[in-house]
Every structure is written in structure tokens, then in C-alpha cells.
Amino acid sequence: MTYSNDIRKLLEITDPNITFIEGCLDQDAITLNGVLYQTVSATLSYDPVACPCCHQKNINNSILKHGF
Numbered sequence: 642m643t644y645s646n647d648i649r650k651l652l653e654i655t656d657p658n659i660t661f662i663e664g665c666l667d668q669d670a671i672t673l674n675g676v677l678y679q680t681v682s683a684t685l686s687y688d689p690v691a692c693p694c695c696h697q698k699n700i701n702n703s704i705l706k707h708g709f
Contacts, residue, residue, distance in 0.1 A: 659683050665683065
């Protein structure tokens with residue numbers, strides 16, 4: 642099992658289009674209101690055709706996927 646699969650299991654990510662590269666873990670953790678946050682960078686390997694919420698068409702990568 643690779644580190645990418647470990648990260649996927651840890652974060653419960655099931656989307657096969659999200660990939661992690663070596664060194665994706667940000668070394669600088671952030672503490673806000675007493676809670677420690679660590680960031681992980683990933684790549685979405687496909688371009689969405691349209692927004693699933695508002696159905697805006699993705700022309701020239703005009704939409705970005707954020708959230709679920």
C-alpha cells in the first residue's frame with residue numbers, strides 16, 4: 642500500500658480522481674482556537690463538465706470544485 646492509499650484511508654476519501662504526490666503534507670501546522678490543523682495538498686485529475694449545484698457550464702476552467 643502506498644502513502645497515497647494511506648492518506649486516502651485516513652481522510653476517508655473515496656473519489657478515485659483525487660491523487661496525492663510525495664511531499665503533499667504541509668510541514669507547517671496551524672493552531673486556531675486551540676485546535677491543531679494540518680494541510681494536505683491533492684490534485685483533482687478531471688475537469689468537471691458543470692457545477693453539480695448550479696449547473697454552470699465549465700468553459701475554460703471557469704469553475705473550481707470545492708467541498709463535497
